[in-house]
Amino acid sequence: MPTLRWQPIVTLLLSVYGLGASIYLTITHFEPKALACVSSATFNCEKVTQSPQSEIFGIPVAILGLAFFVPMLLLCLPAAWRSADRRIHLARLVLSITGVGMILYLIVTELFVIKAICLWCTSVHVTTFLLFVVIATTSPVVLDPGYGTGDTDDGDVADDADLADVDGSAL
């Protein structure tokens, strides 16, 4: 059984990147001149970030990105991954599903309404999708009632050993 422990660190790094990109996109939403991005017929960050669709109910999408990545970052801290509290793992899963639902909406909007693609936004979309992949495929293990309590199926002790199970038994 492989004992990979990459999920916490990978999700943490993805969250850090996503949070940084969201901060940058929030700044450039209000200061468009600060936006550094290739500009062509297909790729045009400014057209996307300054479009009417860049706000939902008056809230800039970039700020919604911040509202996603801040809690995601906290939920992807190693301590959160080690937690025996299922609510933390459930919250992480629900948040990632919400995130991937949001990016599906944003991708459709970019492709068919704005008709331009923002590369910075795309990088955030990819980050959110990768987070979803890791979290969704890991959730069957971390949502196990015995996870983190030392009562997992392998009878192993809690904490770090359980993280090893994430890559082994269930996947």
Added chain:
Amino acid sequence: MTERGASRSAVLAWVAVVVILVGVVGLVVYAFSHAATPATVTQTARTSPAVLAAVSSVPQATFDEVGVTVPGAQLTPPEVLSGQPPLSSGGKPEVLAVGAEFCPFCAAERWPLVVALARFGRFSVLHDATSSEQSVFPGTPSFSFAGVRYASPYVAFTGVELYSDQVGADGTFIRIATLTPAQAALIARVAAGGGTSAGGTAPFVDVADRLVTTTSAFSPALLAGQSQAQIAGTVDSPAAPTAATGNASATVAPPTGQAVVAAANQLSAGICAADGQRPSAVCRSKGVRAADVSLGLPVPD
């Protein structure tokens, strides 16, 4: 959760991942294989802060001094509408401007419209545009209302640029927007019998159904030979037309600034008539009152 249950959940998770991935790839492939011509248009540059500031901060004294008088140039005033249902958006009177980036008369009309609207609110996003080099008055510097962002407590603004100033593969200007059914109906109604003799839609400026114009207030020739920044400078501090010095055959400088300011006073008068004469500093100013009188609009007390 048993090991078998966990495995089943893991399989479901991977199925969800694959379905989403395939769906996104499918959307991207479909979008690119059915790309319409608007996707090939490159958005023009943002208007420089200096130009935007110049057209947004014309001194009140300038509006009052110019009024609606333009020595050496003929103004075409907007037509006053009456008995029309008010045009509004979000509970505020709406100014609707329909034009095309290639169109020189639209280019000319955008100048006073931007100056007038800047008295009632603020443009946060405005792009540059020049009329087509293949048309009359080629390369007339102006703005584009494609992607415009404007906010005002008094009035709503909708800008529609139907065509780009770029030519597509078929040799025609690339269509970048379409009218909503309501906008098309409005233009048809106004053109058919609402008080204007022109049926064209570029430019079409409707100030809350109080004023409407289907041409530019002044000839684009007044803007010829000047850069956007130079025109903005004349608007910011217009002077009476003067002959250039040091040359016996000097020509008289065009009254560009006065024409823009005078036309802006007229459009401002229409907005004031629609929004309850607010703000008072604008609507009760000498320049707007002069426009009220010249257009036959009610003059506030």
